[in-house]
Amino acid sequence: MSLPLMFEKPLGMIDTLPALYERTGEVRRDIECEVKSWGYRPIQTPSLEYYDTVGEASAILDQQLFKLMDREGQTLVLRPDMTAPIARVVSSSMQDEPLPIRLSYCSSLFRAQQREGGRRSEFEQFGVELVGDSTINGDAEVIALLQSSLRASGLSNFRLAVGHIGFMNALFAEIVADEAIANELKRYLYEKNYVGYRQYVERLDLTTSDKTRLNRVHQLRGSIEVLNRAKEIAHTREAHEAIAEIEALWKVLETIGVSEYMQVDLNLVMHIDYYTGVVFEGYGGSLGFPLASGGRYDELLGKFGRPASATGFGIRLDRLIEAVNHLEGERKANPVLVLFCKEQQQEAMREAHRRRKQGEAVVLQNIAGIPDVDAYIKRYSEVVSFLDTGSRREKEDE
């Protein structure tokens, strides 16, 4: 049944009803608290940015941008990402702060969807950026922080996959040496369309052994041992440097005790193309798509005039909540209902106040304002009534 026009919303826009809104707030606060304890300071930036600066730097497909025009005729975009706005701030208002700088955010992002299919065009992302630390400990820190943030949100069943943009780039440059073809191969990997990838490889004008090497990238997923296979497939210095970085990262993750949730995935290709090094994705529960992703982007800050290495992650709160709820069901009890008639308003207010002070959520409602009492009270965990009419009380007092 199609809805009348007045109830329709633009593609990918959704309403958040009270239960989900409340749950999102709880998860957001749990993660905020965790991230703050690691020394990350929260920051907010505007929803609108210039297309020519932040819009471009966000490195997202042009057709995914929501564009509009300001009064001077400048093209603006609704921010599709927070990493580029933060690079702008670190290079301008915070330019005198010494590096490394640790920042966090929780913001709505906007990415236009081309077709129906339940994909959101606006979603809330919680993220961190560690700017100015080029060491492998920087990569390890954000991965460890992603893990502890997911755990703080109540998600216990998750896995993180780590790859390296430099490895795939080096492998494709070595074998196909054609940027358009390399981009097409990356697109298949990004979409996780492995059948399409194989069919595309089959059609390429390459030797059988090179086709086999391209197809073997699917074997580069699993425990740290897959790095040995990767060394056999790719032969250039760049590829081997990328592998060495993952090995070094793994050692640090083992030392700090967070490697148990990790997996290597050298097929990882991101849809944002500012990444330059270690990249990762987080999966949780039975969700078929990543709920978090991030990685190193050492060239982005330079575009804003303050060259610096950087790494960070973003968690999609909507997906995280889906994963947590799947696993743990509804946690939160409904509020208590304190019902009153006008003669007992005072007593009811006192009871509501007392319970609220103890941390309970209480709805205080005059029974005369409810059209269907039986239907209404079903939503509450407990109903406390103050419905003695004055006449009855007078009788009792006699």
Ligand SMILES: N[C@@H](Cc1c[nH]c[nH+]1)C(=O)O
């Ligand atoms: N901005 C990235 C996540 C990220 C933060 N820092 C690095 N990467 C995204 O929206 O997917």
